[in-house]
Amino acid sequence: MSSDSVLFDAPGPRARLRHGVLTxxxxxxxxxxxxxxxRKMSEAxxxxxxxxxxxxxxxxxxxxxxxxxxxxxxxxxxASVVLAGVYGLVFGMGRLSHVRAVRWVSxxxxxxxxxxxxxxxxxxxxxxxxxxxxxxxxxxxxxxAVVVGLTLYNGxxxxxLVRSGVHSLPAGQAEAGLSIGLSPGQTLRSIQLPQALRAMxxxxxxxLVVVLKDTALGTVVLxxxxxxxxxxLGSAYANTLxxxxxxxxxxxxxxxxxxxxxxxxxxxxxxxxxSAGGPRTAAVPVETVPTADATSSGAR
Amino acid sequence: MGDIIGNYDILGAFWVTIQxxxxxxxGALVVGTVLAVFRVSPVxxxxxxxxxxxxxxxxxxxxxxxxxxxxxxxxxxGLQLSEDQARDSYWWAVxxxxxxxxxxxxxxxxSGVNTIPAGQAEAARSIGLTFGQSMREVLLPQAFRGAIAPLGSTLIxxxxxxxxxxxxxxxxxxxxxxxQITENEGASLPTFFVFALGFVVLTLPIGLAVTSLxxxxxxxx
Numbered sequence: 453m454s455s456d457s458v459l460f461d462a463p464g465p466r467a468r469l470r471h472g473v474l475t476x477x478x479x480x481x482x483x484x485x486x487x488x489x490x491r492k493m494s495e496a497x498x499x500x501x502x503x504x505x506x507x508x509x510x511x512x513x514x515x516x517x518x519x520x521x522x523x524x525x526x527x528x529x530x531a532s533v534v535l536a537g538v539y540g541l542v543f544g545m546g547r548l549s550h551v552r553a554v555r556w557v558s559x560x561x562x563x564x565x566x567x568x569x570x571x572x573x574x575x576x577x578x579x580x581x582x583x584x585x586x587x588x589x590x591x592x593x594x595x596x597a598v599v600v601g602l603t604l605y606n607g608x609x610x611x612x613l614v615r616s617g618v619h620s621l622p623a624g625q626a627e628a629g630l631s632i633g634l635s636p637g638q639t640l641r642s643i644q645l646p647q648a649l650r651a652m653x654x655x656x657x658x659x660l661v662v663v664l665k666d667t668a669l670g671t672v673v674l675x676x677x678x679x680x681x682x683x684x685l686g687s688a689y690a691n692t693l694x695x696x697x698x699x700x701x702x703x704x705x706x707x708x709x710x711x712x713x714x715x716x717x718x719x720x721x722x723x724x725x726x727s728a729g730g731p732r733t734a735a736v737p738v739e740t741v742p743t744a745d746a747t748s749s750g751a752r
Numbered sequence: 753m754g755d756i757i758g759n760y761d762i763l764g765a766f767w768v769t770i771q772x773x774x775x776x777x778x779g780a781l782v783v784g785t786v787l788a789v790f791r792v793s794p795v796x797x798x799x800x801x802x803x804x805x806x807x808x809x810x811x812x813x814x815x816x817x818x819x820x821x822x823x824x825x826x827x828x829x830g831l832q833l834s835e836d837q838a839r840d841s842y843w844w845a846v847x848x849x850x851x852x853x854x855x856x857x858x859x860x861x862x863s864g865v866n867t868i869p870a871g872q873a874e875a876a877r878s879i880g881l882t883f884g885q886s887m888r889e890v891l892l893p894q895a896f897r898g899a900i901a902p903l904g905s906t907l908i909x910x911x912x913x914x915x916x917x918x919x920x921x922x923x924x925x926x927x928x929x930x931x932q933i934t935e936n937e938g939a940s941l942p943t944f945f946v947f948a949l950g951f952v953v954l955t956l957p958i959g960l961a962v963t964s965l966x967x968x969x970x971x972x973x
Contacts, residue, residue, distance in 0.1 A: 475798075568948040575927070576930075576939060693828050707811035
């Protein structure tokens with residue numbers, strides 16, 4: 453908590469008393485919140501153990517519903533991330549191209565797909581294209597819509613990451629490349645991109661969380677991912693509320709693990725950049741890496 | 753294409769989108785600011801509470817929250833916000849959008865606070881400013897400037913996320929209307945483009961404004 457030291461002095465006796473009172477209020481707030489949830493749940497009879505025990509006692513809950521759903525979520529997310537990486541790299545380089553037309557076209561494409569809601573794209577791709585496409589077996593249509601929708605959006609975000617990553621490099625890097633006789637394209641590929649990619653690694657891991665969360669939109673096009681699986685489970689065992697809570701817990705755990713991983717990667721890069729001391733890694737100003745962007749774009 | 757524009761109230765649907773966005777943005781700003789105060793406060797319990805909220809809400813899909821609100825809260829727990837079912841889902845959409853984006857608002861404000869070098873606070877104290885003065889004159893102005901860009905991206909994300917409300921809760925906004933048109937008339941690329949452009953028109957100016965604002969107000973260090 454670096455903000456501690458910025459905003460507040462070390463507490464004196466009176467401040468410590470005040471903190472004690474605030475701690476009491478905080479605990480009260482938590483207890484009151486928990487009590488309201490408990491009351492509401494028990495009033496509606498949702499705390500009945502019979503509704504909760506299947507998650508522990510009945511292996512079919514996991515093997516038939518939740519795990520297959522989770523597997524579909526992972527599959528769609530993994531496919532989207534790989535494709536989005538390729539797409540993002542291509543259009544990110546396009547936006548950095550020295551040919552104006554290429555730059556302009558990539559700019560329009562990236563900005564368009566960044567501002568259109570993913571859900572709109574999925575719905576349109578599914579009903580407008582994949583559901584009726586003859587070349588695609590029908591059972592793959594929902595997955596195709598989910599993966600393409602996620603790829604277009606997240607690829608555009610990655611393209612922006614690539615661009616801002618390259619822009620955050622010191623100008624001397626490109627100048628050095630050009631002055632030893634590399635072409636602009638070679639400079640981009642062999643000097644700037646490797647540094648930028650390494651610097652944007654934490655943001656990329658953060659983007660994984662977004663992709664994983666957004667696969668849940670697939671429920672709209674009937675993709676059998678975790679949320680859809682929870683819905684089916686809820687109607688099979690008549691415990692809708694509980695099924696959703698467990699599905700939410702799975703999402704939170706996996707995504708939290710990924711967030712922690714992103715933080716680790718960031719610290720590891722920062723440490724490496726500093727301790728290696730070589731001009732190549734030290735030249736990457738890790739603090740200016742667009743991670744703030746990544747966490748905020750996580751909203752969608 | 754012409755009769756689709758004639759037969760369906762596209763502008764009306766986007767008006768609902770705007771309503772949802774404005775109401776939820778206000779809600780998220782209020783809740784998010786309170787959470788941010790919790791997260792940077794010197795009291796450990798409040799900090800933990802804020803961190804718990806952010807970590808849970810930020811890592812849960814919005815779709816799940818929406819489904820949970822209408823099926824779990826409204827129907828099973830009986831927490832109806834209005835007799836009318838359409839109003840009920842409308843207000844649940846506002847609540848869930850606020851609650852979800854509050855986590856991001858909190859992180860945006862906190863990241864703004866975190867951009868302030870510790871030397872600023874030390875300098876403020878060393879010239880004898882009181883706690884209130886150093887907050888008002890030195891720290892908070894810098895924190896808000898640092899938070900503009902992430903707050904802007906959160907707002908843009910919120911506008912786009914209103915579409916989730918339509919499909920899950922059946923709120924009559926843009927994505928809901930698109931789904932309805934697709935069902936009645938079949939999917940067509942021009943219709944999709946009209947709706948897509950609607951969102952471009954809503955979000956692109958905000959993005960440009962935020963970028964120029966955050967550049968103009970950036971604290972030179």
